[in-house]
Amino acid sequence: MLNNLDVLLPKWRAGETVAMTTVIGTRDSAPLPVGSSQMTTADGQVFGSVSGGCVESAVYEANMACLLGSGPKTQEFGFSDHDAWEIGLTCGGTLETFTELLDRESLPWLEELAEAAVEGVPAAVVTVVASDAPDVLPGTKVFVRGGSVAGSFGTPSVDAWAVEEARRAISERRHALLTGSVAGAEVRAFVQVFSGKPRLIIFGAVDFAAALARAGAFVGYRVTVCDARPVFLTDERFPDAHELVHRQPHEYLAAESAAGRLDARSALCVLTHDVKFDVPVLSVALRLPWGNYVGAMGSRRTHRDRNERLRADGLGSSEIARLHSPLGLDVGAVTPEETAISIMAEIIAFGSGRSGASLSMAEGPIHGAALVTA
Incomplete structure (x- = not known):
């Protein structure tokens, strides 16, 4: 449902019934992550x-x-199936899918789910995919958002188990395929988490920032560009950004952190290349508790000078070591567009715990963990 929510919603509003197949489990080198879906x-x-x-x-x-x-x-x-070559799954991985009908009756709370996705409010949908309990039917769903719960599987003990697991999955920002023995019955359920787009906050309204905003939005981030200079911060220069913020960068970042609008998925890129802006905002960013990506643009000489200024501002070696500077992977980027690809590649590698090395020179799984987004 994740990748089809914007298409599903108008169909649902029109009262149409659709069929949807969702990836509920993967093993080894599966082509797309759990939560991917095809709607017909x-x-x-x-x-x-x-x-x-x-x-x-x-x-x-x-x-x-x-x-x-x-x-x-x-x-x-x-891949081990006798017809693997016929259907084309020759990548060596395994997909488990669940196919069901979706309509206004099965999803009475879809508007609330879409609203939560847009606002970035964490929520989850729990769907029974198999059950040997006669009253707990495959396809039935429960919607969990904050302290509220909508829907029921018809058995209080199954509801309680599913809601508890859904809240755990929300807190961990992960989908989950559950198997449990509840009230004497074996139940399998898929928990799909909707936690909004991860954030990419770019400080410095420069040409490199415009290219990075475009790349970040394309990958699936909610992009904010912040700069204290309004003359550079215009819709015409940043058509791909979701929001433009005219404010001192360090003040804005501190306020966003205090308001709880950042998490470990948030990526912070400082492109100001001006110590009076980048040192204060980096002092805030490198003290954030989530271990998220923090990168800064500049030459190696600028990097060394900036590190000394950060130490003078009270940051320790472990905090400064978190800084990706110069930011981006070593691909020989020159133009703003090439640099944006280099930076986004490093952000993706960081989030997946990967080295950023060429796949032809590396061993192990090709795919990393997908962003939990909507």
Whole structure:
């Protein structure tokens, strides 16, 4: 549902029924992350993907069968299957999917979910995918947002178990495939977390910032550009930013932190290249408690001078060691656009705990953990 929410919502408002197949589990080198989905409408239109192309035809057939009344079901696609080459899943991974019908009856709270996604309020949808309890049916859902719960599986003990697990998944910012023995019944449920887009905050309204805002928005970040100089901070220069903030960078960052609008997924990039702006904001950023990405632009000489100023401002060696400076991966970038790709690549590698080395020179899984977003 994550990658199809903006398409699903107008269909839902119009009273249409759609079929959706969602990736609820992956193993090894799966093409797309858990939560990816393919949606099919009654007239055969397809939106989204579960595998980047590998098993889309098989999933489309499952969706169409569901629309014709076959009911919800789980499927597994893997390299070891006898028909792996026929369906195209030759990457060596395994996908587990769940196919179901979605409409106003099954999703009465979809408007609230969409609102939470836009506002960045963490929420979760728990869907039963298998059960041997006669009263707990596959496809039934519970929506958890803050302290409120909507929907029921029909059994209080299953509801309590699902809500507890949903709140744990929300706190950990991860989807979860659950298996539990509840009230004498075996129940499997998929928890899909919606926690809003991760934030990319760019300090310094320069040409490099405009390119980085474009790249960040493309990857899936909510982009803010902050600068104390209003003449440079215009909609025309930053059409891809979600918001422009005219304020002293260190004051804005401290206020956002105090308001609880930052987390470990937030990436902070200081592009001002001016010590009177970048040292104060870096002093705030490097003291944040989440261990998130903090990068600063500048030459190696600027980096050394800036580090001395940060030490003079009271930062310790461990705090300064968090700073990515000069920021970005070593790809030989020259233009603002090339530099933006270099920076976003480093942010992605940092979030996945990867080195940023060429995949042809590395071992292990190709894919990292996906951002939990909507």
